Amino acid sequence: MSARFELHGTFLSGPTYKVGLALSLAGEPFDYVHVSLRDGEHKQSAYMSKQRYGQVPLLVDRSNGRQLCQSAAILEYLADKLGKFGGATxxxxxxxxxxxxxxxxxxxxxxxxxxxxxxxxxxxxxxxxxxxxxxxxxxxxxxxxxxxxxxxxxxxxxxxxxxxxxxxxxxxxxxxxxxxxxxxxxxxxxxxxALPGFGAQPGLLPQASREAA
Ligand SMILES: N[C@@H](CCC(=O)N[C@@H](CS)C(=O)NCC(=O)O)C(=O)O
Known part of the structure; x- marks a missing residue:
């Protein structure tokens, strides 16, 4: 079965790491799609139709088809949808x-x-x-x-x-x-x-696309 979330990014990207870290700390498995910035994949129309800024990261929530960009906005979305890390009041x-x-x-x-x-x-x-x-x-x-x-x-x-x-x-x-x-x-x-689910960079984000474990 596919994971709920599909993260598009590159392992060298800090904003992509932030989103991967939030998913990992939340215990949420995610499929990962490597976007080659060197080959300009982020500026191709297929990608830009999902990520208007032509940047990584892009997060797809397969439960509702949403395509989300801007790492801070994605973190807020995850906090809202997963009910974690969003603050108590x-x-x-x-x-x-x-x-x-x-x-x-x-x-x-x-x-x-x-x-x-x-x-x-x-x-x-x-x-x-x-x-x-x-x-x-x-x-x-x-x-x-x-x-x-x-x-x-x-x-x-x-x-x-x-x-x-x-x-x-x-x-x-x-x-x-x-x-x-x-x-x-x-x-x-x-x-x-020391948090459960913590993953360091490099390592948390793979260097190639992969499906959730
Ligand atoms: N404010 C954005 C910044 C994203 C960003 O700067 N991504 C870089 C990689 S770390 C990128 O896609 N660079 C290629 C470009 O801007 O054309 C976020 O937090 O998502």
């Missing part, structure tokens, strides 16, 4: 959403893009690297302060805010950012890694 849900927006504004750009420039996936010279080298510690400082004295980003349990932010910080070292001085972040990352 309206206040928690609103705060989770604030962290998702903050991540994509302040944290993900310096970390993901520095990593991408260093790996040669994206162009960028010294001025851009310098800008991100200034911005990343500011965002990491905000996060470390927030995590002081708390186990999870929002409320008493793991939420999509944790998953979303972990899906960025797991690439910090590849961007040359050392997290060891941020002791609250480092302890929280260990808590994330």
């Amino acid at each position: 309206l206040d928690e849900r609103l705060e989770i959403r604030e962290w998702l927006f903050w991540d994509f504004d302040r944290l993900a750009p310096p970390i993901y893009r520095t990593r991408a420039i260093k790996a040669g996936y994206r162009k960028g010279g010294p001025e851009i690297l310098e800008m991100y080298a200034t911005e990343a510690p500011l965002a990491l400082g905000v996060l470390d302060k927030h995590l002081a004295g708390r186990d999870w980003m929002v409320g008493e349990g793991v939420s999509i805010a944790d998953i979303d932010i972990f899906g960025v910080l797991t690439y910090a070292a590849e961007g040359g950012f050392d997290l060891s001085a941020y002791t609250n972040i480092a302890a929280w990352m260990k808590r994330m890694e």
Whole structure:
């Protein structure tokens, strides 16, 4: 029998990893479709008819035919449909959403893009690297302060805010950012890694398409 969810992406993609991690932590098996960015598969009309931005990830929910894009929006959808990681109250849900927006504004750009420039996936010279080298510690400082004295980003349990932010910080070292001085972040990352169903990148996402086990 096919799995309910079909995740399209590439194993090098942070946003794809976030969605794979949410599914894995939720104990939800998923079929995986590898999209070759190198071969431009994400810009072909067959793919773009399902993912208007021509990006990965794309998540298909076979139970209703929905085709979903934008990793943060997908995380919210999964939280809603699976009844997990979405926050216990309206206040928690609103705060989770604030962290998702903050991540994509302040944290993900310096970390993901520095990593991408260093790996040669994206162009960028010294001025851009310098800008991100200034911005990343500011965002990491905000996060470390927030995590002081708390186990999870929002409320008493793991939420999509944790998953979303972990899906960025797991690439910090590849961007040359050392997290060891941020002791609250480092302890929280260990808590994330100890969760049942946790899968690290690389490894959680296969390098080729595969059906759910
Ligand atoms: N905000 C989007 C970002 C997705 C994204 O940047 N995907 C990259 C791979 S990590 C991609 O598809 N790049 C190819 C392109 O943009 O043409 C999300 O979170 O889903």
